[in-house]
Amino acid sequence: MPRLGLGIYAPGEKNEVSRAVRWALETGYRLIDTASVYQNEEEVGRGMKDSGIQRSEVFITSKVGNDEQGYDQTLRAYDQSLKRLQTDYLDLYLVHWPIRDTRKETWRALETLYNEKRVRAIGVSNYYQPHLEELFAYASVVPAVNQFEQSPFLYRPELLAYCREKHIQPEGYSPLVRGRKESNEVLESIATQYEKSTYQVLIRWGLQQGLVTIPKSTNQKRIQENFDVWDFELSEGDMQQLNALNADVRVADDPMDY
Ligand SMILES: NC(=O)c1ccc[n+]([C@@H]2O[C@H](COP(=O)([O-])OP(=O)(O)OC[C@H]3O[C@@H](n4cnc5c(N)ncnc54)[C@H](OP(=O)(O)O)[C@@H]3O)[C@@H](O)[C@H]2O)c1
Incomplete structure (x- = not known):
């Protein structure tokens, strides 16, 4: 699985998403994160076709929406x-949110898809430790990935450690805190030191935490900027300073409310 991908939570204007996907693939991204609820899977598929890059070179993730959960519904x-998406398989299919009444049957459907080799990997999203513990009581396939909100402002070292112990790859969403923290003083001083933007520092923090990281942008320049993060490494001290920014700042819902 590529470590850095394009998140594409954006209903957007017509062709905005297909253009962004094509630009991202041209830039070198090989992971695209979508979901049925984003209502842009057609455009993601079109962007991939327009790029001319072979399907087998791209890692596509999508997610079962909350309204689509349940065994038969999920298969459909x-x-x-x-x-x-104009494809005949996904690289990764996730349960988008742990809906109490349907998550067990939804997981069973994902296991069917996996056992029938119709999907390369299955996983979950927004699963905190209690959700994972519950899942382990009935699952016969370990989720390959758990995608949840992560940034220095919402740092969950215990959940990261738990995922690692269970051999689940953690994937961090909203890594840029949707731009709400670009002027944070600590972030700005670290960014100046490395001659990078605060956005690039946030992406680098995620990568160095071992997270698969999926910043969203539909702007060509910013798509390129967000991928230009391989020529610097945050020191241990700077990582610790960033970890200390944790203040439970969320842009999405708290999974414990589901
Ligand atoms: N599993 C889940 O429940 C879940 C929930 C939320 C998100 N996600 C996934 O995670 C992805 C990323 O999260 P997100 O979309 O919530 O937010 P994000 O990646 O933290 O932030 C995206 C925002 O930052 C702006 N931006 C991006 N790069 C920038 C840069 N270099 N300089 C300045 N501004 C920049 C974007 O605007 P422009 O587009 O104009 O550049 C956009 O407004 C989503 O797209 C989705 O794929 C999953």
Whole structure:
């Protein structure tokens, strides 16, 4: 699985998403993160076609929406996502949110897809430790990935450690805190020191935490900037300063409310 991908949570204007996907693939991204609820899977599929890059070179993630959960519904939802994306398999299919009444049957459907080799990997999203513990009581396939919100402002070292112990790859979403922290003093001083933007520092923090990181942008220059993070490394001291910014700042819902 690529370590850095394009998040594409953006209903957007017509063609905004397909253009962004094409620019990202031209820049070197090989992971695209979408979901049926983002209502842009058609455009993601079109962007991939327009790029001319082979399907097998791109890692595509999509997610079962909350309204699509349940055994039969999930199997149907998977087929519909494939159709919209114009592909015959996904690299990773996730349970988008742990909906109490349906998450068990939804997982069973993902296991069916996996056992039938219709999807390369299955995983979860927004699962905190209690959700994972519950899942382990009935799952026969370990989720390959858990995607949850992560940034220095919402740092969850215990959940990261738990995922690692269970051999689940953690993936961090909203790594840029949707731009709400670009002027944070600590972040700015670290960015100046490395001659990088605060956005690039946030992405680098995620990568150095061992997270698969999926910043969203539909702007060509920013898509390129967010991928230009391989020529510097944050020191241990700077990582610790960033970890200390944790203040439970969320842009999405708290999974414990589900
Ligand atoms: N599993 C889940 O429940 C879940 C929930 C939320 C998000 N996600 C995934 O994670 C992805 C990323 O999270 P997110 O979209 O919430 O937010 P994000 O990546 O933290 O931030 C995106 C925002 O930052 C701006 N931006 C991006 N790069 C920038 C740069 N270099 N300089 C200045 N501004 C920049 C973008 O605007 P422009 O587009 O104009 O550049 C956009 O407004 C989503 O797209 C989605 O794929 C998953």
